[in-house]
Amino acid sequence: MTINTVAELMTPDPLSVKRDATLKDAHDLMREKNIRHIPVIDSNGELIGMLTQKVMIAAVMSLLAKYGATALERKEKQQLVAELMLTDFATVTPEQSLQQVASFFVQNRHGCLPVVNANNKLLGILTSSDFVRLAAELLEQRT
Secondary structure (H helix, E strand, O other): OOOOEHHHHOEEOOOOEEOOOEHHHHHHHHHHHOOOEEEEEOOOOEEEEEEEHHHHHHHHHHHHHHHOHHHHHHHHHHOEHHHHOEOOOOOEOOOOEHHHHHHHHHHHOOOEEEEEOOOOEEEEEEEHHHHHHHHHHHHHHHO
């Protein structure tokens, strides 16, 4: 098995939400699909933000503390993803080498990197779990 580039390991066409999605939409998506990172895109498919499980949990806990469990769903429906998403984050391109990207993951302790083209269109997502799966496959081949 020879995998050298981001394109060969990334998950193409990842689940994403638009900027006008609600915290409830994102929370449900994360729970139902068992994902920890959601790219936020505009109407042209360009990446404009990232919503992480960590940010989402902090927002939910804040709403719980402020309004209580009975109001949580209503308040989640009022909170827009655009107000919570991270806008300062790193991206990678499909052509980048996995060796370079792996070093970035280790040095910066990121859980994921969105994969974009030159026009910032979301093409995929590369997660630390992708690297763990690759390592497991490579180790299995050695036996």
